Amino acid sequence: MSEEHLQQEEAEQVEQQPEPEVDDRLLRLAADFENYKKRAARERQEYIALANERLIAELIPILDDLERALSAAEQHEEAQLEEGVRLVHNSLASLLERHGLTPIDTEGKFDPHVHEALLSQPSQAEEGAVIDVVQKGYKLGDRVVRPARVVVAAPQEEPAGDA
Numbered sequence: 807m808s809e810e811h812l813q814q815e816e817a818e819q820v821e822q823q824p825e826p827e828v829d830d831r832l833l834r835l836a837a838d839f840e841n842y843k844k845r846a847a848r849e850r851q852e853y854i855a856l857a858n859e860r861l862i863a864e865l866i867p868i869l870d871d872l873e874r875a876l877s878a879a880e881q882h883e884e885a886q887l888e889e890g891v892r893l894v895h896n897s898l899a900s901l902l903e904r905h906g907l908t909p910i911d912t913e914g915k916f917d918p919h920v921h922e923a924l925l926s927q928p929s930q931a932e933e934g935a936v937i938d939v940v941q942k943g944y945k946l947g948d949r950v951v952r953p954a955r956v957v958v959a960a961p962q963e964e965p966a967g968d969a
Contacts, residue, residue, distance in 0.1 A: 864901050865901065868894055868901065871897055874890055875890025875894055902944075905946075907946050908945050909944055910945055910954045912943075913936070916956065920953055921943065921955075921958075922953040922954065923956060923957075926957070926960035927960055928961065928962055929962070931959040933961050934959060935959045936954075936959075937956075938956065939955070939957075942954055
């Protein structure tokens with residue numbers, strides 16, 4: 807081989823080997839990205855903990871109301887027991903409403919996106935209409951947290967006639 811050809815091959819090998827500066831920058835970039843991922847995960851956990859802390863702090867007064875209702879039950883004061891349970895229910899419902907929880911509307915036609923049909927019964931109502939609510943459903947914003955469990959109107963049964 808000629809000397810010129812050998813020099814050309816050496817130059818190509820030098821070009822193929824990464825420069826130490828580039829290699830170092832790539833390693834630093836990879837380390838920075840790993841640190842970013844860890845920091846983002848840590849911040850996400852902190853946000854979740856903060857949100858839970860706020861919700862728990864708002865639930866504590868409801869827990870106090872429930873304890874008062876239970877102590878009234880021990881004393882057989884039925885009127886106070888009913889009032890206490892009603893107070894707890896109203897407190898909890900308003901707290902959840904402030905945080906965006908809304909009941910699902912069960913009037914009108916069955917909607918499979920927000921209703922869960924438990925059974926269908928013959929009824930005077932229009933076919934496919936919700937005629938009874940077994941369990942209320944709720945939405946948090948636009949997301950269904952729990953679908954409403956309902957009974958749906960089936961077509962009216964025809965009386966057996968003479969054929």
